[in-house]
Amino acid sequence: MVEDNITRINLDGKEYILIGTAHVSKHSAEQVKEVIEAEMxxxxxxxxxxxxxxxxxxxAKWKEMDIIQVIKQKRASLLLMNLAISSFQNRMAKELGIKAGQEMIQGIESAKEVGANLVLADRNIQITFSRIWGNLGLRGKSMLLTQIITSIFSHDSISEEELEKMKEQDTINAMLNEFTESFPKLKKPLIDERDQYLAQKIKDAPGxxxxxxxxxxxxPGIKEEIKKEQNLAQLNAIPxxxxWPKIIGWALPIMIVALxxxxFFANPNAGLDQSISWILWTGSLSALGTIIAMGHPLTILTAFVAAPFTxxxxxxxxxxxAGLAQAYVRRPSVKDFETLSEDVFSVKGFWRNKVSRILLIVVLSNIxxxxxxxxxxxxxIKTFFENF
Incomplete structure (x- = not known):
């Protein structure tokens, strides 16, 4: 049996066999099957x-999704990002002729075949997202979104050999170090905390x-963290x-209205100019975002009218x-939900599918x-100081 990418740990009378995989790789899935069948x-x-x-x-149960409720529950941005990331991984998998996450599917199937307990060892993805998002400032959030979207819509191809090289620990660590130079607060919730969580769940697995x-x-992280006791409740807590965001969120509009x-009282013409400027800038740029997302004319008008007040x-x-208006005039059909997972493979598909277009409208209109x-x-503010 090939031992590449396999780490063996003996601790407190138990043996742990860690298989390091690439999430889109034929060899990884084959290796998972081979190891589980050999080790029992x-x-x-x-x-x-x-x-x-x-x-x-x-x-993904797209057919069961209520797009209106997604918007009302403020989950449009999160859903759009999930779709985009899924699109990137699935596009790579399709290019290589395999299914995304095949190594995890193989692990599930092989566990059943050998009669082993199946342990879902990772932390809830919503908790991880919450802890990541909460640790980033406005600049960090903008940079992260830009980098993710840029990488998602990149058409650069990647070979199976390049994927296998990514599994080498030195390459992975070098890549993470480079990434966390831009986002130093991202590594802790995304990698370090999940190393701790995974290590404890693996340690607690029966047998x-x-x-x-x-x-x-x-x-590499799990090799070290498995030697310690981890507090799962603390790792699951949402900070x-x-x-400050709430204070600033209320203070800014109060200040704008007050100014x-x-x-107006000092110079009615200047006050009118301020009001027009506010309406034109907020309304026009929100409408522009809706136009970029190819919204219906009524949706564009809705964004323009709503933005100065919202x-x-x-x-x-x-x-x-804007999203609710688009859902009203261009309500997605059953076919749109059925083809959603395929349409998001491409930029064109994102805009063509009525579901993903609504999500784009929500996000771009808000931006x-x-x-x-x-x-x-x-x-x-400039006009205020010019008149006082």
Whole structure:
């Protein structure tokens, strides 16, 4: 049996066999099958949580999704990012003629075949996202979104050999070090904390011999963390949100309204100019985002009208109104939900599918309104100081 990418650990009378895999690789899936059948473990741990396990075994239940509820529950951005990341991984898998996550599927199937306990060892992905997002400032969030979207829509191809090279620990660590130079706060929740969580779940798996199917990036960390006791409750906790975004969210619109009102009393013409500037900047840029997403004319108008008001209310967003308007005039059909997972393979498909287009409208309209708020707000402040 080939021992490449396999790490053996003996600890407290138990043997742990860690298989470092690439998440899109034929060889990884074959190696998982070979190791489990040869070792006949008591338990097989896979790097999945319950949500991803259901998706990978049952498929994403797009038909059951209510796009209106997605918008109302403020989940459009998260869903769009999940779709985009899934698109990137699936496109790579399709290029190589395999199924994304095949090594995890193989781990699940092989565990059943040898009668081993199946352990879903990863932390809930929503908790990980929450801890990642909470650790990034506005600049970090913008940079991360830009980098993810750029990589998703890149048409550069990757060979099976290049994927296998990515599994070498030195290459993985070098890649992570380079990535975390731009996002130093990202490595802790994305890699370090999950190393700790995975290590404890593997350690707690029943039996004396445990095989763990893992992304290669986690193997070095798990080798160290498995020697310690980890606090799963603490790793599962969602950190409290900072009060500053809420304070700023209310303070900014109050200041804008106050400056316009004061200017009106001192110079009605200047106050009118401020109001027009605010409406044009917020409304136009939100409408521009909707145009880029190829929204219906009524949707574009909705974004333009809603943005000047929603920008003054932290609990509202122009994109929600634009998305609801688009869903009303271009309601997705059953076919759109059925073809969603295939359509998101390409940029063209993202815009063609009515479901993903609505999500794009929500996100791009909100981004446009945000830029409009800063530019329009700066113009309001400038006009105020010119008159006092």
């Amino acid at each position: 473990p008591d338990s097989v741990c896979v790097e999945l949580d319950e949500q991803r396990y259901q998706t990978i075994t049952e498929g 004396e011999k445990v095989v763990a199917v893992l992304g290669a990036a986690h193997v 409290p949100k900072s009060k 316009i009102v004061i200017t 920008a003054l209310h932290p609990l509202l967003a122009a994109g929600w109104f 446009g309104a945000s830029f409009g708020t800063f530019i329009g707000g700066a113009d309001v």
